[in-house]
Amino acid sequence: MTLVLFLEQTLNGLQLGIMLFLMAAGLTLVFGIMHLINLAHGSLYMVGAYVTASATMASGNFAIGVAAGVLAAGAAGILVELLALRRLYGRDHLDQVLATFGVILTFNELTKIVWGPHALFMAIPDTLSGTIEVLPGVPYPAYRLFIIGVGLMVCVGLRHLIVNTRLGMLIRAGATHREMVGALGVNIDRLFTWVFGIGAMLAGLAGAMAGPMLAIEVGMGESILILTFVVIIIGGIGSVRGALVGALLVGIVDTYGRAFLPLIMRSVLDPAAADSVGASISSVTIYLLMAMVLIWRPRGLFQAYGG
Amino acid sequence: MISPFTRRGLVHGVTLLVLLVLPFAAEAAGDPFITIIASRILIYAIAAVSLDLILGFGGMVSFGHGAFFGIGGYAVGILTHHAMEGTAIPFLPGEIPGTTAALIQFPLAVLAAGAMGLLIGALSLRTRGVYFIMITLAFAQMLYFFMISLPTYNGEDGLNIWERSALPVGDLYDDTTFYYLSLGLLLAFLALAARIVNSRFGMVIRGCRQNEPRMRTLGYPVYRYKLAAFTISAMGAGLAGALIANHNEFVGPGMMHWTRSGELMVMVILGGMGTLLGPVAGAATLLLIEEILSQFTEHWMIILGPFLVIVVLFARHGVYGWLVGKDGRDG
Secondary structure, eight states, X not given: OHHHHHHHHHHHHHHHHHHHHHXXXXXXXXXXXXXXXXXXXXXXXXXXXXXXXXXXXXXXXXXXXXXHHHHHHHHHHHHHHHHTGGGGTTSOHHHHHHHHHHHHHHHHXXXXXXXXSSOBOOOOOGXXXXXXXXXXXXXXXXXXXXXXXXXXXXXXXXXXHHHHSHHHHHHHHHHHOHHHHHHTTOOHHHHHHHHHHHHHHHHHHHHHHHGGGSOBOTTHHHHHHHHHHHHHHHHOTTOHHHHHHHHHHHHHHHXXXXXXXXXXXXXXXXXXXXXXXXXXXXXXXXXXXXXXXXXXXXXXXXXXXXX | OOOTTSHHHHHHHHHHHHHHHHHHHHHXXXXXXXXXXXXXXXXXXXXXHHHHIXXXXXXXXXXXXXXXXXXXXXXXHHHHHXXXXXXXXXXXXXXXXXXXXXXXXXXXXXXXXXXXXXXXXXXXXXXXXXXXXXXXXXXHHXXXXXXXXXXXXXXXXXXXXXXXXXXXXXXXXXXHHHHHHHHHHHHHHHHHHHHHHHSXXXXXXXXXXXXXXXXXXXXXXXXXXXXXXXXXXXXXXXXXXXXHHHHHXXXXXXXXXXXXXXXXXXXXXXXXXXXXXXXXXXXXXXXXXXXXXXXXXXXXXXXXXXHHHHHHHHOOSHHHHHHHSTTOOOO
């Protein structure tokens, strides 16, 4: 019984970790190459979720919805990059934080105007709504397995993109020797826009897949954004590998904390106090993890480039 | 001392004069609501000045200042809550009885914020640059989630403050008294900040902003200096939090939300960072923009958001620099 619970929670943690990786990969690529800290990354996730919900409802097909959500997030990202963010690449981080803060406020308010202030809910598509026995006698929601599968495919694809393609080569070169890449005649501006677009589409994909599991509401982007920051701090800014390790670590620790800490507390304290203390502590476990990593390695586990 | 005959002296003098007579003018104009808004501006100004101490003078881009603001607020809220219930707060060696006395509440609010500032600063200052921005944000968000999931103090719903802090003289329910208390505390905090900034300690902090490796090479224990500044800054925010809790007669996790930290940063930048009075001008500008825009449309953020982007992209010196000429920085 406990083993089953443990397995279930591990898969839940993996699933959360995968979602966080999709977010963190884009954020860390953008930071690694353009040295831009983009708070509005969460807004792209929100755009992905909203557009997916609307498109799925209009077309009746989840796959079309996801495609629309990913494309919309990519388009929104590229638009913001062209209009505002590209002017910020050379600026200091404070300016970037403030400007992208302004972008968030704009996106949130636009979303409220277009979709109204109430949360949207989205059903899990029929083909994925059942459960699958991961082990004999251990059913697990098919949709969460689907997320894990898609996420792993994206990991493999992203690795292929970065290691084996010309774009990936430019991304790696741009991250370490930005000026040199420009001097060799590569159109850096276009490269930046591409990278930003890829990051935006990954965020949109995360939002699209999160849609059926969460209330789709204004502000959903910020809560995942801050988790993503924790992932990146733990993993090391600019490192895609660090983002993967950090995301899985945060996903698993957060899920275990929420599942098991109240149980552990119950064996020490009386039930009412245990639930209250357990809930408060489990909501901060990942921040404690972050603090511990920082004490041990102030630049993250896989520090890639200068912070 | 600044001569009253320079542009800067003129701006300062006129502002001070306006601030001193404002409640009477509001009364005379038959709109006492102005006094209430002005108090709010003064309170946020304290928080913004405290942030500017580390942001503008120290070059530490803290994105978690809302946390200390919230801690100050919760200190007042929790003490009042226990005073109303007639219970005591368990505290490590013994317990603290609830109280509504301002002379106990305010110092405790400042101390609590300072203690948390020391803790968060000690960890965060191990990092720099973009890590520092993210980690201060993450710690503030941690406290936010902690308060949300803590049922003892109503979690997400927050605490109503049934009785404003009791002053030794005067009554905080009187809007004019509240206004002058806020003004007095702001002026006192500004005076303190001016002394800090111009002291040897302040010089070291400003030196760190310009060239930290050099300060370290000169033999200054940079980490300790920065930590001290971070803690002082947190204490200032705690004071502002204690005031705003009284002003709203409510504290909730919303005070610690990251958008609050963002707003405080916007005030500092909008007004002109690295100046003492810039954040005051910034607080007034942002809150007045909010106040005015929200009368026209509930979707005022749609104007504020792009406005913010444009200010960052094109206006570098802030309102204060525009008022006094040049970029407003001293020296």
